[in-house]
Amino acid sequence: MSITEAKKTAIRRTIKDLQHFFSIKGVQVLEIGSLGTVVAEDLLKLGAKSVICSNIKENADIIESERIKYMQLDATKTGLESESVDFVFGRAVLEHIDHIDCLRDEIFRILKPGGRFYLDGAPMWASPTGHHLWVKTPSGKFYNFFENCPLHNWEHLSLSEAEMVKVLLSRGIESEDADALTNFVYHSSFLNRTLTSTICTLFKEHKMLDIAITKDCFAKTPPTNLITRFNLIDLTTSRLCIAGRKKFYEMEPNTLSFKHLTTESWLRTKLVLKSIKYKIQSILKSRT
Numbered sequence: 001m002s003i004t005e006a007k008k009t010a011i012r013r014t015i016k017d018l019q020h021f022f023s024i025k026g027v028q029v030l031e032i033g034s035l036g037t038v039v040a041e042d043l044l045k046l047g048a049k050s051v052i053c054s055n056i057k058e059n060a061d062i063i064e065s066e067r068i069k070y071m072q073l074d075a076t077k078t079g080l081e082s083e084s085v086d087f088v089f090g091r092a093v094l095e096h097i098d099h100i101d102c103l104r105d106e107i108f109r110i111l112k113p114g115g116r117f118y119l120d121g122a123p124m125w126a127s128p129t130g131h132h133l134w135v136k137t138p139s140g141k142f143y144n145f146f147e148n149c150p151l152h153n154w155e156h157l158s159l160s161e162a163e164m165v166k167v168l169l170s171r172g173i174e175s176e177d178a179d180a181l182t183n184f185v186y187h188s189s190f191l192n193r194t195l196t197s198t199i200c201t202l203f204k205e206h207k208m209l210d211i212a213i214t215k216d217c218f219a220k221t222p223p224t225n226l227i228t229r230f231n232l233i234d235l236t237t238s239r240l241c242i243a244g245r246k247k248f249y250e251m252e253p254n255t256l257s258f259k260h261l262t263t264e265s266w267l268r269t270k271l272v273l274k275s276i277k278y279k280i281q282s283i284l285k286s287r288t
Contacts, residue, residue, distance in 0.1 A: 006146055011038060011042065014039075014091045014120055015043075015046070017118075017120070017241055018118050022118065022243065023046075023047070024043060024048045025046070026047060026048075027048060027049055027087045028085070028086050029048045029052070029086070029087045029089050030054060030080075030088050031089045032054050032055075033075065033096065034053035034054055034055050034062060034070070035055070035061065036061050037063060044068070050067045050068070050069070051067065051068050053068060053071070054070070054072070054073045055072065055073075056073070056075070075093070076099055076102035077102070078110055081110070082110060083110070083111065083112045083115075085110045085112065086111075086115055087116050087117065087118075088116075088118075088119075090119040093119055093120070094124070094240055094242070095122065095132060095191060095192060096121070096191065097192060098192045100198070100199050100202050104206060107244075108208060108209060114245065115245070116244065117244050120240060120241040120242070123145060123238050124196045124238065124239070125195060125196075126157060126196065126234035127196075127234075128218055129238070131151060132191055133149055133181065133184065135180060137174075137177035138174075138176040151164075151181075153220065154223055155167065156186075157229075157230070158226060161182050164178075165178045165179060168181060168182065195230070196233060196237040196240050199240065199242070200213055200240070203244065207250050208250055209244050209245070209247065211242055211254075212243045212244070213240070213241070213243075214240075215237040215239070215241075216237065217237065222235040222236065243256060
């Protein structure tokens with residue numbers, strides 16, 4: 001499978017972040033959401049003993065080798081034996097897999113005590129490009145969220161379906177293509193449309209998981225009308241990473257929480273202050 005330079009860069013970023021939390025030397029890794037062997041090969045370079053690539057789809061373009069094997073499975077119900085896995089790795093999965101609580105519980109079930117996991121996702125649903133546009137339209141054109149995107153930041157949250165079609169038509173998109181793009185944004189099963197805050201809460205509330213969360217912050221201020229509907233973390237978190245360890249017992253001290261990082265946190269503070277300003281202005285305007 002050929003991959004773009006943008007995807008190669010994203011993979012390198014994930015691998016770098018993984019090393020911030022864990023060493024995988026000598027462990028067997030279960031990779032979920034595999035689309036090829038590029039990630040698996042990088043994991044082997046980091047010292048992984050072997051990698052099981054997996055995907056819910058039958059054809060995931062995996063060429064097996066002595067240390068790379070493929071399994072077709074659903075990450076939320078793998079069918080693997082309990083406490084049989086050393087490490088679970090999932091790149092760009094948190095925005096796609098439905099029922100994140102089931103994913104969390106299944107990872108907990110199959111991990112050995114002390115076993116670890118690393119998951120990330122981008123762009124997250126409420127972020128500026130959270131529509132994750134990735135569509136080949138009836139006209140044969142390919143639209144995606146990072147190179148050829150006809151939607152502006154946060155429009156998937158602020159526009160209704162009818163409004164989106166109208167906006168796309170006004171930007172020169174053909175009618176059938178506009179319908180296809182709109183249908184993808186609001187109805188495609190490619191996305192789970194789960195908020196960052198919801199995902200974080202689901203993992204934090206599991207008492208037998210020791211976790212660390214990192215978020216990449218988008219620097220621009222969201223539209224005022226969205227600030228009143230969504231929290232700022234959801235609107236500005238473009239990339240979410242969750243690293244975790246299965247505890248041996250519930251009262252075991254957490255060891256990963258000190259690595260809780262938020263990229264460019266000063267920008268988050270700046271945006272919070274701006275959102276407060278906009279809310280005050282809106283209140284004052286409504287009274288005049």
